[in-house]
Amino acid sequence: KAGVTQTPRYLIKTRGQQVTLSCSPISGHRSVSWYQQTPGQGLQFLFEYFSETQRNKGNFPGRFSGRQFSNSRSEMNVSTLELGDSALYLCASSYRGYTEAFFGQGTRLTVV
Amino acid sequence: ELKVEQNPLFLSMQEGKNYTIYCNYSTTSDRLYWYRQDPGKSLESLFVLLSNGAVKQEGRLMASLDTKARLSTLHITAAVHDLSATYFCAVDPYSGGGADGLTFGKGTHLIIQP
Numbered sequence: 001k002a003g004v005t006q007t008p009r010y011l012i013k014t015r016g017q018q019v020t021l022s023c024s025p026i027s028g029h030r031s032v033s034w035y036q037q038t039p040g041q042g043l044q045f046l047f048e049y050f051s052e053t054q055r056n057k058g059n060f061p062g063r064f065s066g067r068q069f070s071n072s073r074s075e076m077n078v079s080t081l082e083l084g085d086s087a088l089y090l091c092a093s094s095y096r097g098y099t100e101a102f103f104g105q106g107t108r109l110t111v112v
Numbered sequence: 113e114l115k116v117e118q119n120p121l122f123l124s125m126q127e128g129k130n131y132t133i134y135c136n137y138s139t140t141s142d143r144l145y146w147y148r149q150d151p152g153k154s155l156e157s158l159f160v161l162l163s164n165g166a167v168k169q170e171g172r173l174m175a176s177l178d179t180k181a182r183l184s185t186l187h188i189t190a191a192v193h194d195l196s197a198t199y200f201c202a203v204d205p206y207s208g209g210g211a212d213g214l215t216f217g218k219g220t221h222l223i224i225q226p
Binding site: 033035042043044045046047048056058090092100101102103104105106 | 153154215216
């Protein structure tokens with residue numbers, strides 16, 4: 001079956017702009033989590049959605065937001081981009097949120 | 113705050129040798145995962161350990177979990193070059209109230225030389 005699909009794969013944005021990333025989970029999975037990966041901070045949890053509801057949020061500023069649609073697809077949005085937002089953003093889907101998570105290929109965001 | 117510590121963070125070893133990567137975590141949890149990441153790629157799930165004493169093996173890799181000691185190990189047997197990658201352990205602090213997100217270790221960058 002198809003895996004987790006993230007689009008776009010690469011993005012270059014300018015400081016101050018906003019960006020929207022998309023994640024389509026594995027069919028049947030209702031939980032989508034987002035993670036940020038940087039060389040300095042490693043992998044950090046952003047937030048998790050289950051059945052269109054945000055169940056938990058990591059320690060990130062309010063510029064980072066997300067949503068989940070009725071078909072379980074999820075988007076995350078980063079407003080007022082800063083240079084430090086440059087990272088690999090990974091989406092993970094799982095059946096219930098506490099079951100095994102499968103990761104997408106990621107979106108590489110570069111802020112210039 | 114849950115802390116996950118991996119060691120070593122960098123490991124260079126020769127083919128054919130054995131080695132162990134350690135993952136310590138700071139709070140009670142019986143859900144631990146091991147992932148592999150190749151350069152520029154995403155995370156590939158290797159093992160899911162869901163109870164004390166769990167042991168899983170796949171090829172030359174074997175993972176175990178000791179929830180009392182809050183320790184997981186990833187053992188590499190007779191390493192081959194194809195196992196060169198970065199390995200992450202991740203702990204799920206799930207307490208029944210919904211997903212809290214995985215807390216990852218910093219990763220072990222493994223290089224296996226011929």
